Amino acid sequence: MPDGTGAALGPPVATPIVGRLALVGLGLVGSSIARAAKLRRLAGTLVAIDRDPEVVARVRDLGIADEATTDMLAGIRGADLVILCIPVGAFGAVAQTIAGALKPGAIVSDTGSVKGSVVTQVAPHLPDGVHLVPAHPVAGTEYSGPDAGFATLFRERWCILTPPEGTDPAAVETVSALWTAMGANVEIMTPEHHDLVLAITSHVPHLIAYNIVGTAADLETVTQGEVIKFSAGGFRDFTRIAASDPTMWRDIFLHNKPAVLEMLGRLNEDIAILARAIRWGDGDALFDLFTRTRAIRRGIISQGQETAEPDFGRRREDPAA
Protein backbone atom coordinates (compact mmCIF):
# COMPACT_ATOMS: atom_id res chain seq x y z
CA MET A 1 0.00 0.00 0.00
CA PRO A 2 1.60 3.31 -1.05
CA ASP A 3 0.18 5.13 1.95
CA GLY A 4 -1.25 2.92 4.63
CA THR A 5 -2.39 5.73 6.89
CA GLY A 6 -3.79 8.23 4.40
CA ALA A 7 -2.81 10.90 6.92
CA ALA A 8 -1.91 13.24 4.07
CA LEU A 9 -5.64 13.64 3.34
CA GLY A 10 -6.28 15.38 6.63
CA PRO A 11 -8.54 14.63 9.62
CA PRO A 12 -12.23 13.61 9.37
CA VAL A 13 -14.56 16.40 8.21
CA ALA A 14 -16.92 17.98 10.73
CA THR A 15 -20.12 16.96 8.88
CA PRO A 16 -20.43 14.19 6.28
CA ILE A 17 -20.77 15.54 2.71
CA VAL A 18 -23.18 12.74 1.74
CA GLY A 19 -25.77 10.89 3.83
CA ARG A 20 -25.87 7.46 2.20
CA LEU A 21 -23.10 6.88 -0.36
CA ALA A 22 -23.37 3.83 -2.60
CA LEU A 23 -20.32 2.68 -4.57
CA VAL A 24 -21.02 0.26 -7.42
CA GLY A 25 -17.86 -1.66 -8.29
CA LEU A 26 -15.09 -2.07 -5.71
CA GLY A 27 -12.00 -2.27 -7.89
CA LEU A 28 -8.94 -0.03 -7.68
CA VAL A 29 -10.95 3.20 -7.96
CA GLY A 30 -14.10 2.19 -6.06
CA SER A 31 -12.13 0.79 -3.15
CA SER A 32 -9.90 3.88 -3.08
CA ILE A 33 -12.99 6.10 -2.79
CA ALA A 34 -14.24 3.84 0.02
CA ARG A 35 -10.94 4.14 1.87
CA ALA A 36 -10.69 7.93 1.48
CA ALA A 37 -14.38 8.45 2.38
CA LYS A 38 -14.07 6.25 5.44
CA LEU A 39 -10.89 7.93 6.66
CA ARG A 40 -12.32 11.42 6.38
CA ARG A 41 -15.91 10.33 7.29
CA LEU A 42 -17.28 11.86 4.12
CA ALA A 43 -20.47 9.76 4.17
CA GLY A 44 -22.99 9.01 6.91
CA THR A 45 -23.22 5.44 5.62
CA LEU A 46 -20.94 3.91 3.03
CA VAL A 47 -22.39 1.02 1.00
CA ALA A 48 -20.18 -1.14 -1.21
CA ILE A 49 -21.93 -2.98 -4.04
CA ASP A 50 -20.22 -5.47 -6.31
CA ARG A 51 -21.69 -8.28 -8.41
CA ASP A 52 -18.71 -10.49 -7.49
CA PRO A 53 -19.27 -12.22 -4.11
CA GLU A 54 -15.52 -12.61 -3.64
CA VAL A 55 -15.02 -8.86 -3.95
CA VAL A 56 -17.83 -8.24 -1.47
CA ALA A 57 -16.26 -10.71 0.98
CA ARG A 58 -12.89 -9.03 0.55
CA VAL A 59 -14.38 -5.58 1.16
CA ARG A 60 -15.89 -6.91 4.40
CA ASP A 61 -12.49 -8.29 5.46
CA LEU A 62 -10.78 -5.02 4.64
CA GLY A 63 -13.42 -3.15 6.64
CA ILE A 64 -13.57 -0.29 4.14
CA ALA A 65 -17.40 0.03 3.98
CA ASP A 66 -20.29 0.10 6.46
CA GLU A 67 -22.31 -2.32 4.34
CA ALA A 68 -21.25 -4.62 1.51
CA THR A 69 -23.60 -6.52 -0.79
CA THR A 70 -24.00 -8.15 -4.20
CA ASP A 71 -27.62 -6.97 -4.29
CA MET A 72 -27.51 -3.82 -6.40
CA LEU A 73 -31.09 -2.70 -5.73
CA ALA A 74 -30.90 -3.20 -1.98
CA GLY A 75 -27.59 -1.39 -1.92
CA ILE A 76 -28.63 1.73 -3.79
CA ARG A 77 -32.03 2.05 -2.11
CA GLY A 78 -32.12 5.29 -0.15
CA ALA A 79 -28.71 6.40 -1.44
CA ASP A 80 -28.14 10.13 -1.75
CA LEU A 81 -25.19 9.61 -4.07
CA VAL A 82 -24.49 6.57 -6.24
CA ILE A 83 -21.06 6.37 -7.88
CA LEU A 84 -20.60 3.85 -10.66
CA CYS A 85 -16.97 2.65 -10.56
CA ILE A 86 -17.31 0.06 -13.31
CA PRO A 87 -16.03 -0.42 -16.87
CA VAL A 88 -17.55 2.07 -19.32
CA GLY A 89 -19.21 -0.72 -21.30
CA ALA A 90 -21.42 -1.67 -18.34
CA PHE A 91 -23.02 1.73 -17.72
CA GLY A 92 -26.17 1.33 -19.81
CA ALA A 93 -27.19 -1.99 -18.29
CA VAL A 94 -26.49 -0.87 -14.72
CA ALA A 95 -28.32 2.44 -15.19
CA GLN A 96 -31.34 0.53 -16.49
CA THR A 97 -31.22 -1.86 -13.52
CA ILE A 98 -31.01 0.79 -10.82
CA ALA A 99 -33.21 3.51 -12.37
CA GLY A 100 -36.46 2.44 -10.71
CA ALA A 101 -34.92 2.12 -7.25
CA LEU A 102 -33.24 5.54 -7.11
CA LYS A 103 -34.66 7.86 -4.50
CA PRO A 104 -36.01 11.23 -5.68
CA GLY A 105 -33.29 13.88 -5.53
CA ALA A 106 -30.52 11.29 -5.61
CA ILE A 107 -27.31 12.07 -7.50
CA VAL A 108 -25.82 9.54 -9.91
CA SER A 109 -22.13 9.93 -10.67
CA ASP A 110 -19.37 7.70 -12.00
CA THR A 111 -15.60 7.44 -12.49
CA GLY A 112 -15.53 6.39 -16.15
CA SER A 113 -12.63 7.38 -18.39
CA VAL A 114 -14.99 8.32 -21.24
CA LYS A 115 -17.70 10.90 -20.63
CA GLY A 116 -19.74 11.42 -23.82
CA SER A 117 -20.74 7.79 -23.94
CA VAL A 118 -21.52 7.70 -20.23
CA VAL A 119 -23.97 10.56 -20.59
CA THR A 120 -25.75 8.90 -23.54
CA GLN A 121 -25.82 5.50 -21.80
CA VAL A 122 -27.05 6.68 -18.40
CA ALA A 123 -29.15 9.85 -18.83
CA PRO A 124 -32.07 8.27 -20.76
CA HIS A 125 -32.73 5.80 -17.93
CA LEU A 126 -32.81 8.27 -15.03
CA PRO A 127 -36.18 9.37 -13.66
CA ASP A 128 -36.99 13.07 -13.30
CA GLY A 129 -35.58 14.56 -10.14
CA VAL A 130 -32.46 12.39 -10.19
CA HIS A 131 -29.27 14.35 -10.97
CA LEU A 132 -26.53 13.10 -13.26
CA VAL A 133 -23.05 14.45 -12.50
CA PRO A 134 -20.47 12.43 -14.47
CA ALA A 135 -16.94 12.50 -13.07
CA HIS A 136 -13.51 11.21 -14.04
CA PRO A 137 -10.67 11.15 -11.54
CA VAL A 138 -7.48 11.14 -13.64
CA ALA A 139 -5.59 8.76 -11.37
CA GLY A 140 -4.82 5.08 -11.18
CA THR A 141 -2.17 2.43 -11.13
CA GLU A 142 -1.64 -0.67 -13.24
CA TYR A 143 -3.16 -2.86 -10.51
CA SER A 144 -6.81 -3.89 -10.20
CA GLY A 145 -9.24 -5.10 -7.55
CA PRO A 146 -10.19 -4.07 -4.01
CA ASP A 147 -6.73 -4.77 -2.59
CA ALA A 148 -5.08 -2.40 -5.07
CA GLY A 149 -6.90 0.68 -3.79
CA PHE A 150 -5.46 3.24 -1.36
CA ALA A 151 -6.84 6.36 0.29
CA THR A 152 -4.44 8.84 -1.31
CA LEU A 153 -4.93 7.68 -4.91
CA PHE A 154 -6.67 10.94 -5.85
CA ARG A 155 -4.52 13.33 -3.86
CA GLU A 156 -3.08 16.15 -6.02
CA ARG A 157 -4.68 14.56 -9.09
CA TRP A 158 -7.40 16.17 -11.18
CA CYS A 159 -11.03 15.07 -11.19
CA ILE A 160 -13.00 16.25 -14.23
CA LEU A 161 -16.77 16.78 -13.92
CA THR A 162 -18.93 16.94 -17.05
CA PRO A 163 -22.46 17.82 -15.87
CA PRO A 164 -25.03 18.17 -18.70
CA GLU A 165 -26.31 21.71 -19.26
CA GLY A 166 -28.95 22.65 -16.71
CA THR A 167 -27.76 20.25 -14.02
CA ASP A 168 -28.73 21.33 -10.49
CA PRO A 169 -25.74 23.35 -9.19
CA ALA A 170 -26.20 21.89 -5.71
CA ALA A 171 -25.69 18.36 -7.08
CA VAL A 172 -22.52 19.46 -8.89
CA GLU A 173 -21.33 21.12 -5.70
CA THR A 174 -21.84 17.93 -3.65
CA VAL A 175 -19.83 15.79 -6.06
CA SER A 176 -17.17 18.48 -6.32
CA ALA A 177 -16.90 18.75 -2.51
CA LEU A 178 -16.52 14.98 -2.22
CA TRP A 179 -13.58 14.89 -4.67
CA THR A 180 -11.96 17.91 -3.09
CA ALA A 181 -12.19 16.20 0.29
CA MET A 182 -10.41 13.18 -1.20
CA GLY A 183 -7.50 15.45 -2.13
CA ALA A 184 -8.35 16.03 -5.80
CA ASN A 185 -8.52 19.27 -7.77
CA VAL A 186 -11.81 19.63 -9.63
CA GLU A 187 -12.23 20.94 -13.18
CA ILE A 188 -15.47 21.21 -15.16
CA MET A 189 -15.68 20.80 -18.93
CA THR A 190 -17.97 19.40 -21.61
CA PRO A 191 -18.00 15.63 -22.21
CA GLU A 192 -16.82 16.21 -25.79
CA HIS A 193 -13.78 18.20 -24.72
CA HIS A 194 -13.02 15.72 -21.95
CA ASP A 195 -12.97 12.87 -24.43
CA LEU A 196 -10.59 14.72 -26.73
CA VAL A 197 -8.22 15.72 -23.91
CA LEU A 198 -8.16 12.24 -22.42
CA ALA A 199 -7.66 10.65 -25.83
CA ILE A 200 -4.24 12.29 -26.01
CA THR A 201 -3.25 12.26 -22.32
CA SER A 202 -4.44 8.75 -21.53
CA HIS A 203 -6.20 6.64 -24.16
CA VAL A 204 -3.72 6.88 -27.02
CA PRO A 205 -0.71 6.49 -24.68
CA HIS A 206 -2.25 3.26 -23.43
CA LEU A 207 -2.97 2.08 -26.97
CA ILE A 208 0.60 2.82 -28.04
CA ALA A 209 1.96 1.01 -25.00
CA TYR A 210 -0.21 -2.06 -25.56
CA ASN A 211 0.83 -1.98 -29.20
CA ILE A 212 4.59 -1.81 -28.71
CA VAL A 213 4.52 -4.53 -26.08
CA GLY A 214 2.45 -6.70 -28.41
CA THR A 215 4.74 -6.05 -31.37
CA ALA A 216 7.82 -6.91 -29.31
CA ALA A 217 6.24 -10.17 -28.15
CA ASP A 218 5.57 -11.25 -31.74
CA LEU A 219 9.01 -10.65 -33.29
CA GLU A 220 10.70 -13.66 -34.84
CA THR A 221 14.15 -11.98 -34.92
CA VAL A 222 14.29 -11.09 -31.23
CA THR A 223 13.20 -13.54 -28.56
CA GLN A 224 10.77 -12.68 -25.80
CA GLY A 225 13.56 -13.51 -23.34
CA GLU A 226 15.76 -10.84 -24.92
CA VAL A 227 12.96 -8.28 -24.82
CA ILE A 228 12.58 -8.94 -21.10
CA LYS A 229 16.32 -8.95 -20.34
CA PHE A 230 17.10 -5.70 -22.09
CA SER A 231 13.87 -3.90 -21.24
CA ALA A 232 15.65 -1.35 -19.02
CA GLY A 233 16.56 0.54 -22.19
CA GLY A 234 13.10 2.14 -22.20
CA PHE A 235 10.69 -0.66 -23.13
CA ARG A 236 9.82 -1.55 -19.55
CA ASP A 237 8.28 1.90 -19.03
CA PHE A 238 5.61 0.96 -21.56
CA THR A 239 4.84 -2.37 -19.96
CA ARG A 240 3.44 -0.68 -16.86
CA ILE A 241 0.44 0.87 -18.54
CA ALA A 242 0.19 -2.15 -20.84
CA ALA A 243 -0.49 -4.17 -17.67
CA SER A 244 -3.68 -2.24 -16.91
CA ASP A 245 -7.10 -3.87 -16.65
CA PRO A 246 -8.05 -5.36 -20.06
CA THR A 247 -11.84 -5.03 -19.66
CA MET A 248 -11.65 -1.41 -18.58
CA TRP A 249 -9.41 -0.52 -21.49
CA ARG A 250 -11.30 -2.49 -24.14
CA ASP A 251 -14.40 -0.51 -23.14
CA ILE A 252 -12.60 2.83 -23.22
CA PHE A 253 -11.46 2.32 -26.81
CA LEU A 254 -14.87 1.08 -27.93
CA HIS A 255 -16.59 4.07 -26.32
CA ASN A 256 -14.20 6.85 -27.35
CA LYS A 257 -13.71 5.81 -30.97
CA PRO A 258 -13.76 9.13 -32.84
CA ALA A 259 -11.37 10.97 -30.51
CA VAL A 260 -8.97 8.01 -30.24
CA LEU A 261 -8.89 7.46 -33.99
CA GLU A 262 -8.43 11.19 -34.60
CA MET A 263 -5.48 11.43 -32.19
CA LEU A 264 -3.99 8.22 -33.54
CA GLY A 265 -4.17 9.72 -37.04
CA ARG A 266 -2.21 12.76 -35.92
CA LEU A 267 0.33 10.56 -34.20
CA ASN A 268 0.80 8.56 -37.38
CA GLU A 269 1.38 11.69 -39.42
CA ASP A 270 4.05 12.82 -37.00
CA ILE A 271 5.73 9.42 -36.86
CA ALA A 272 5.90 9.35 -40.65
CA ILE A 273 7.73 12.66 -40.57
CA LEU A 274 10.12 11.35 -37.91
CA ALA A 275 10.77 8.18 -39.90
CA ARG A 276 11.58 10.32 -42.93
CA ALA A 277 13.99 12.44 -40.87
CA ILE A 278 15.78 9.28 -39.77
CA ARG A 279 15.86 7.80 -43.27
CA TRP A 280 17.32 10.99 -44.76
CA GLY A 281 19.62 11.71 -41.84
CA ASP A 282 18.00 15.00 -40.83
CA GLY A 283 19.64 15.26 -37.41
CA ASP A 284 18.51 18.85 -36.84
CA ALA A 285 14.82 17.90 -37.06
CA LEU A 286 15.38 15.11 -34.53
CA PHE A 287 17.39 17.31 -32.19
CA ASP A 288 14.74 20.05 -32.27
CA LEU A 289 11.93 17.68 -31.34
CA PHE A 290 13.97 15.98 -28.62
CA THR A 291 14.71 19.36 -27.08
CA ARG A 292 11.10 20.57 -27.16
CA THR A 293 9.81 17.44 -25.42
CA ARG A 294 12.08 18.02 -22.42
CA ALA A 295 10.19 21.22 -21.65
CA ILE A 296 6.85 19.39 -21.40
CA ARG A 297 8.20 17.09 -18.72
CA ARG A 298 9.53 20.04 -16.77
CA GLY A 299 5.99 21.49 -16.82
CA ILE A 300 4.48 18.24 -15.54
CA ILE A 301 7.00 18.03 -12.71
CA SER A 302 6.65 21.69 -11.72
CA GLN A 303 2.86 21.30 -11.55
CA GLY A 304 3.10 18.39 -9.13
CA GLN A 305 1.83 15.74 -11.54
CA GLU A 306 5.11 13.82 -11.61
CA THR A 307 8.15 13.06 -9.49
CA ALA A 308 11.44 14.76 -10.39
CA GLU A 309 13.42 11.78 -9.18
CA PRO A 310 15.51 9.98 -11.82
CA ASP A 311 13.81 6.89 -13.25
CA PHE A 312 10.54 7.68 -11.40
CA GLY A 313 12.49 7.00 -8.18
CA ARG A 314 12.62 3.29 -9.00
CA ARG A 315 16.13 3.04 -7.62
CA ARG A 316 14.93 3.59 -4.12
CA GLU A 317 14.18 -0.12 -4.49
CA ASP A 318 17.88 -0.73 -3.94
CA PRO A 319 18.50 -2.45 -0.63
CA ALA A 320 21.44 -0.10 -0.10
CA ALA A 321 19.53 3.08 -0.89
Added chain:
Amino acid sequence: MPDGTGAALGPPVATPIVGRLALVGLGLVGSSIARAAKLRRLAGTLVAIDRDPEVVARVRDLGIADEATTDMLAGIRGADLVILCIPVGAFGAVAQTIAGALKPGAIVSDTGSVKGSVVTQVAPHLPDGVHLVPAHPVAGTEYSGPDAGFATLFRERWCILTPPEGTDPAAVETVSALWTAMGANVEIMTPEHHDLVLAITSHVPHLIAYNIVGTAADLETVTQGEVIKFSAGGFRDFTRIAASDPTMWRDIFLHNKPAVLEMLGRLNEDIAILARAIRWGDGDALFDLFTRTRAIRRGIISQGQETAEPDFGRRREDPAA
Protein backbone atom coordinates in the same frame (compact mmCIF):
# COMPACT_ATOMS: atom_id res chain seq x y z
CA MET B 1 21.49 10.43 -5.65
CA PRO B 2 19.67 7.09 -5.68
CA ASP B 3 22.42 5.38 -3.72
CA GLY B 4 24.95 7.68 -2.16
CA THR B 5 27.07 4.96 -0.64
CA GLY B 6 27.11 2.35 -3.40
CA ALA B 7 27.48 -0.22 -0.64
CA ALA B 8 25.33 -2.65 -2.62
CA LEU B 9 28.25 -3.09 -5.05
CA GLY B 10 30.42 -4.74 -2.42
CA PRO B 11 33.83 -3.89 -0.92
CA PRO B 12 36.93 -2.91 -2.95
CA VAL B 13 38.44 -5.76 -4.99
CA ALA B 14 41.76 -7.29 -3.87
CA THR B 15 43.64 -6.33 -7.07
CA PRO B 16 42.62 -3.66 -9.61
CA ILE B 17 41.19 -5.13 -12.85
CA VAL B 18 42.80 -2.38 -14.95
CA GLY B 19 46.06 -0.49 -14.44
CA ARG B 20 45.33 2.89 -16.02
CA LEU B 21 41.66 3.40 -16.95
CA ALA B 22 40.78 6.38 -19.13
CA LEU B 23 37.16 7.49 -19.42
CA VAL B 24 36.36 9.80 -22.33
CA GLY B 25 33.12 11.70 -21.62
CA LEU B 26 31.97 12.22 -18.03
CA GLY B 27 28.22 12.39 -18.46
CA LEU B 28 25.65 10.18 -16.73
CA VAL B 29 27.31 6.93 -17.85
CA GLY B 30 30.98 7.97 -17.72
CA SER B 31 30.64 9.48 -14.28
CA SER B 32 28.76 6.41 -13.04
CA ILE B 33 31.63 4.19 -14.21
CA ALA B 34 34.05 6.54 -12.44
CA ARG B 35 32.07 6.32 -9.20
CA ALA B 36 31.70 2.53 -9.30
CA ALA B 37 35.36 2.00 -10.28
CA LYS B 38 36.56 4.31 -7.54
CA LEU B 39 34.39 2.70 -4.85
CA ARG B 40 35.56 -0.81 -5.69
CA ARG B 41 39.11 0.28 -6.65
CA LEU B 42 38.79 -1.38 -10.05
CA ALA B 43 41.59 0.71 -11.61
CA GLY B 44 45.12 1.52 -10.46
CA THR B 45 44.67 5.04 -11.81
CA LEU B 46 41.40 6.51 -13.04
CA VAL B 47 41.65 9.30 -15.61
CA ALA B 48 38.63 11.42 -16.54
CA ILE B 49 38.78 13.14 -19.93
CA ASP B 50 36.14 15.58 -21.17
CA ARG B 51 36.38 18.30 -23.80
CA ASP B 52 34.20 20.56 -21.63
CA PRO B 53 36.32 22.40 -19.00
CA GLU B 54 33.25 22.82 -16.78
CA VAL B 55 32.71 19.07 -16.70
CA VAL B 56 36.37 18.51 -15.85
CA ALA B 57 36.16 21.08 -13.04
CA ARG B 58 33.00 19.42 -11.72
CA VAL B 59 34.66 15.96 -11.81
CA ARG B 60 37.52 17.38 -9.74
CA ASP B 61 35.05 18.84 -7.23
CA LEU B 62 33.19 15.55 -7.01
CA GLY B 63 36.48 13.73 -6.47
CA ILE B 64 35.44 10.80 -8.64
CA ALA B 65 38.70 10.44 -10.62
CA ASP B 66 42.43 10.43 -9.84
CA GLU B 67 43.17 12.76 -12.76
CA ALA B 68 40.85 14.97 -14.80
CA THR B 69 41.76 16.78 -18.01
CA THR B 70 40.45 18.30 -21.24
CA ASP B 71 43.59 17.09 -23.03
CA MET B 72 42.50 13.87 -24.71
CA LEU B 73 45.97 12.75 -25.83
CA ALA B 74 47.58 13.37 -22.44
CA GLY B 75 44.74 11.58 -20.75
CA ILE B 76 44.79 8.40 -22.79
CA ARG B 77 48.59 8.13 -22.94
CA GLY B 78 49.64 4.95 -21.17
CA ALA B 79 46.05 3.81 -20.62
CA ASP B 80 45.43 0.07 -20.47
CA LEU B 81 41.73 0.54 -21.11
CA VAL B 82 40.03 3.51 -22.77
CA ILE B 83 36.24 3.68 -22.55
CA LEU B 84 34.45 6.12 -24.84
CA CYS B 85 31.31 7.35 -23.05
CA ILE B 86 30.26 9.84 -25.70
CA PRO B 87 27.40 10.21 -28.21
CA VAL B 88 27.57 7.63 -30.99
CA GLY B 89 28.03 10.33 -33.63
CA ALA B 90 31.39 11.37 -32.14
CA PHE B 91 33.13 7.98 -32.25
CA GLY B 92 34.86 8.29 -35.62
CA ALA B 93 36.48 11.64 -34.89
CA VAL B 94 37.59 10.66 -31.40
CA ALA B 95 39.01 7.32 -32.59
CA GLN B 96 41.00 9.16 -35.24
CA THR B 97 42.30 11.64 -32.67
CA ILE B 98 43.47 9.10 -30.13
CA ALA B 99 44.66 6.31 -32.44
CA GLY B 100 48.29 7.39 -32.59
CA ALA B 101 48.61 7.84 -28.84
CA LEU B 102 47.25 4.45 -27.78
CA LYS B 103 49.78 2.22 -26.14
CA PRO B 104 50.43 -1.21 -27.71
CA GLY B 105 48.15 -3.84 -26.15
CA ALA B 106 45.63 -1.24 -24.97
CA ILE B 107 41.93 -2.03 -25.06
CA VAL B 108 39.43 0.41 -26.52
CA SER B 109 35.85 0.03 -25.39
CA ASP B 110 32.75 2.23 -25.29
CA THR B 111 29.23 2.51 -23.91
CA GLY B 112 27.37 3.42 -27.11
CA SER B 113 23.75 2.37 -27.64
CA VAL B 114 24.46 1.33 -31.24
CA LYS B 115 27.16 -1.25 -31.94
CA GLY B 116 27.39 -1.90 -35.69
CA SER B 117 28.17 1.73 -36.40
CA VAL B 118 30.66 1.94 -33.54
CA VAL B 119 32.66 -0.94 -34.93
CA THR B 120 32.76 0.59 -38.42
CA GLN B 121 33.64 4.05 -37.06
CA VAL B 122 36.38 2.97 -34.65
CA ALA B 123 38.03 -0.22 -35.93
CA PRO B 124 39.65 1.28 -39.08
CA HIS B 125 41.57 3.81 -36.99
CA LEU B 126 43.05 1.45 -34.41
CA PRO B 127 46.69 0.39 -34.81
CA ASP B 128 47.61 -3.32 -34.78
CA GLY B 129 47.90 -4.69 -31.28
CA VAL B 130 45.13 -2.50 -29.88
CA HIS B 131 42.00 -4.46 -28.96
CA LEU B 132 38.47 -3.26 -29.68
CA VAL B 133 35.80 -4.56 -27.27
CA PRO B 134 32.57 -2.58 -27.82
CA ALA B 135 30.16 -2.58 -24.90
CA HIS B 136 26.69 -1.30 -24.13
CA PRO B 137 25.39 -1.14 -20.56
CA VAL B 138 21.58 -1.18 -20.85
CA ALA B 139 21.02 1.28 -18.05
CA GLY B 140 20.38 4.98 -17.62
CA THR B 141 18.06 7.66 -16.39
CA GLU B 142 16.55 10.69 -18.10
CA TYR B 143 19.17 12.96 -16.52
CA SER B 144 22.52 13.96 -18.03
CA GLY B 145 25.90 15.24 -16.92
CA PRO B 146 28.47 14.32 -14.25
CA ASP B 147 26.13 15.09 -11.36
CA ALA B 148 23.51 12.65 -12.66
CA GLY B 149 25.75 9.60 -12.30
CA PHE B 150 25.70 7.15 -9.41
CA ALA B 151 27.73 4.09 -8.53
CA THR B 152 24.88 1.56 -8.70
CA LEU B 153 23.55 2.59 -12.12
CA PHE B 154 24.66 -0.70 -13.66
CA ARG B 155 23.77 -3.00 -10.81
CA GLU B 156 21.49 -5.87 -11.91
CA ARG B 157 21.37 -4.40 -15.42
CA TRP B 158 22.76 -6.11 -18.51
CA CYS B 159 25.92 -5.05 -20.30
CA ILE B 160 26.19 -6.35 -23.87
CA LEU B 161 29.64 -6.88 -25.41
CA THR B 162 30.02 -7.17 -29.18
CA PRO B 163 33.69 -8.04 -29.82
CA PRO B 164 34.55 -8.50 -33.52
CA GLU B 165 35.44 -12.07 -34.52
CA GLY B 166 39.00 -12.95 -33.55
CA THR B 167 39.24 -10.44 -30.70
CA ASP B 168 41.81 -11.41 -28.05
CA PRO B 169 39.83 -13.38 -25.40
CA ALA B 170 41.93 -11.79 -22.63
CA ALA B 171 40.78 -8.31 -23.68
CA VAL B 172 37.15 -9.43 -23.70
CA GLU B 173 37.66 -10.98 -20.28
CA THR B 174 39.08 -7.73 -18.84
CA VAL B 175 36.13 -5.66 -20.05
CA SER B 176 33.70 -8.34 -18.88
CA ALA B 177 35.30 -8.47 -15.43
CA LEU B 178 35.07 -4.69 -15.11
CA TRP B 179 31.33 -4.66 -15.83
CA THR B 180 30.71 -7.62 -13.58
CA ALA B 181 32.52 -5.80 -10.78
CA MET B 182 30.21 -2.82 -11.33
CA GLY B 183 27.24 -5.10 -10.67
CA ALA B 184 26.20 -5.79 -14.26
CA ASN B 185 25.43 -9.10 -15.96
CA VAL B 186 27.41 -9.55 -19.16
CA GLU B 187 26.08 -10.99 -22.42
CA ILE B 188 27.95 -11.37 -25.71
CA MET B 189 26.32 -11.07 -29.14
CA THR B 190 27.02 -9.77 -32.63
CA PRO B 191 26.71 -6.03 -33.30
CA GLU B 192 23.95 -6.72 -35.83
CA HIS B 193 21.84 -8.66 -33.37
CA HIS B 194 22.48 -6.08 -30.65
CA ASP B 195 21.20 -3.31 -32.90
CA LEU B 196 18.02 -5.24 -33.70
CA VAL B 197 17.32 -6.12 -30.06
CA LEU B 198 17.95 -2.58 -28.84
CA ALA B 199 15.86 -1.11 -31.64
CA ILE B 200 12.79 -2.73 -30.11
CA THR B 201 13.69 -2.58 -26.40
CA SER B 202 15.08 0.94 -26.39
CA HIS B 203 15.34 2.96 -29.60
CA VAL B 204 11.78 2.65 -30.92
CA PRO B 205 10.27 3.13 -27.43
CA HIS B 206 12.20 6.40 -27.17
CA LEU B 207 11.12 7.45 -30.66
CA ILE B 208 7.47 6.71 -29.86
CA ALA B 209 7.73 8.62 -26.60
CA TYR B 210 9.33 11.65 -28.25
CA ASN B 211 6.67 11.46 -30.95
CA ILE B 212 3.62 11.34 -28.70
CA VAL B 213 4.92 14.15 -26.51
CA GLY B 214 5.59 16.22 -29.63
CA THR B 215 2.15 15.49 -31.09
CA ALA B 216 0.45 16.45 -27.84
CA ALA B 217 2.37 19.73 -27.68
CA ASP B 218 1.23 20.68 -31.19
CA LEU B 219 -2.52 20.06 -30.88
CA GLU B 220 -4.79 23.02 -31.53
CA THR B 221 -7.84 21.39 -29.90
CA VAL B 222 -6.18 20.61 -26.55
CA THR B 223 -3.95 23.14 -24.81
CA GLN B 224 -0.48 22.35 -23.53
CA GLY B 225 -1.74 23.28 -20.06
CA GLU B 226 -4.40 20.59 -20.31
CA VAL B 227 -1.90 18.01 -21.48
CA ILE B 228 0.24 18.78 -18.43
CA LYS B 229 -2.68 18.86 -15.97
CA PHE B 230 -4.18 15.56 -17.02
CA SER B 231 -0.93 13.76 -17.77
CA ALA B 232 -1.39 11.30 -14.89
CA GLY B 233 -3.71 9.31 -17.16
CA GLY B 234 -0.68 7.69 -18.77
CA PHE B 235 0.96 10.42 -20.84
CA ARG B 236 3.45 11.44 -18.16
CA ASP B 237 5.09 7.98 -18.32
CA PHE B 238 6.19 8.82 -21.86
CA THR B 239 7.61 12.19 -20.92
CA ARG B 240 10.33 10.59 -18.81
CA ILE B 241 12.17 8.97 -21.67
CA ALA B 242 11.24 11.91 -23.93
CA ALA B 243 13.34 14.03 -21.55
CA SER B 244 16.54 12.09 -22.34
CA ASP B 245 19.64 13.71 -23.82
CA PRO B 246 18.82 15.08 -27.31
CA THR B 247 22.32 14.73 -28.77
CA MET B 248 22.71 11.15 -27.61
CA TRP B 249 19.35 10.17 -29.07
CA ARG B 250 19.72 12.04 -32.34
CA ASP B 251 22.93 10.09 -32.90
CA ILE B 252 21.35 6.76 -31.99
CA PHE B 253 18.62 7.16 -34.61
CA LEU B 254 21.04 8.33 -37.28
CA HIS B 255 23.36 5.39 -36.59
CA ASN B 256 20.80 2.60 -36.25
CA LYS B 257 18.61 3.51 -39.21
CA PRO B 258 17.79 0.14 -40.77
CA ALA B 259 16.83 -1.61 -37.52
CA VAL B 260 14.84 1.37 -36.21
CA LEU B 261 12.95 1.78 -39.50
CA GLU B 262 12.29 -1.96 -39.67
CA MET B 263 10.88 -2.09 -36.13
CA LEU B 264 8.88 1.08 -36.72
CA GLY B 265 7.37 -0.53 -39.80
CA ARG B 266 6.22 -3.51 -37.78
CA LEU B 267 4.79 -1.24 -35.13
CA ASN B 268 2.84 0.66 -37.76
CA GLU B 269 1.38 -2.53 -39.16
CA ASP B 270 0.20 -3.55 -35.73
CA ILE B 271 -1.22 -0.14 -34.90
CA ALA B 272 -3.20 -0.19 -38.14
CA ILE B 273 -4.75 -3.49 -37.09
CA LEU B 274 -5.57 -2.07 -33.64
CA ALA B 275 -7.13 1.03 -35.19
CA ARG B 276 -9.28 -1.19 -37.38
CA ALA B 277 -10.39 -3.23 -34.34
CA ILE B 278 -11.43 0.00 -32.62
CA ARG B 279 -13.20 1.36 -35.71
CA TRP B 280 -15.17 -1.85 -36.21
CA GLY B 281 -15.78 -2.48 -32.52
CA ASP B 282 -13.85 -5.74 -32.30
CA GLY B 283 -13.66 -5.88 -28.51
CA ASP B 284 -12.35 -9.45 -28.43
CA ALA B 285 -9.24 -8.54 -30.42
CA LEU B 286 -8.52 -5.66 -28.05
CA PHE B 287 -9.14 -7.77 -24.96
CA ASP B 288 -6.83 -10.54 -26.22
CA LEU B 289 -3.94 -8.17 -26.83
CA PHE B 290 -4.44 -6.35 -23.52
CA THR B 291 -4.31 -9.69 -21.69
CA ARG B 292 -1.17 -10.92 -23.47
CA THR B 293 0.77 -7.76 -22.68
CA ARG B 294 0.25 -8.21 -18.93
CA ALA B 295 2.31 -11.40 -19.06
CA ILE B 296 5.34 -9.60 -20.50
CA ARG B 297 5.42 -7.18 -17.59
CA ARG B 298 5.23 -10.06 -15.14
CA GLY B 299 8.32 -11.55 -16.84
CA ILE B 300 10.23 -8.27 -16.56
CA ILE B 301 9.39 -7.94 -12.88
CA SER B 302 10.20 -11.56 -12.05
CA GLN B 303 13.61 -11.21 -13.73
CA GLY B 304 14.54 -8.24 -11.60
CA GLN B 305 14.48 -5.66 -14.39
CA GLU B 306 11.55 -3.73 -12.94
CA THR B 307 9.90 -2.84 -9.66
CA ALA B 308 6.58 -4.56 -8.81
CA GLU B 309 5.41 -1.51 -6.89
CA PRO B 310 2.30 0.23 -8.28
CA ASP B 311 3.07 3.24 -10.44
CA PHE B 312 6.83 2.49 -10.38
CA GLY B 313 6.68 3.30 -6.66
CA ARG B 314 6.13 6.99 -7.42
CA ARG B 315 3.73 7.32 -4.52
CA ARG B 316 6.51 6.91 -2.03
CA GLU B 317 6.95 10.60 -2.86
CA ASP B 318 3.96 11.25 -0.62
CA PRO B 319 5.01 13.07 2.54
CA ALA B 320 2.70 10.73 4.47
CA ALA B 321 4.04 7.54 2.92
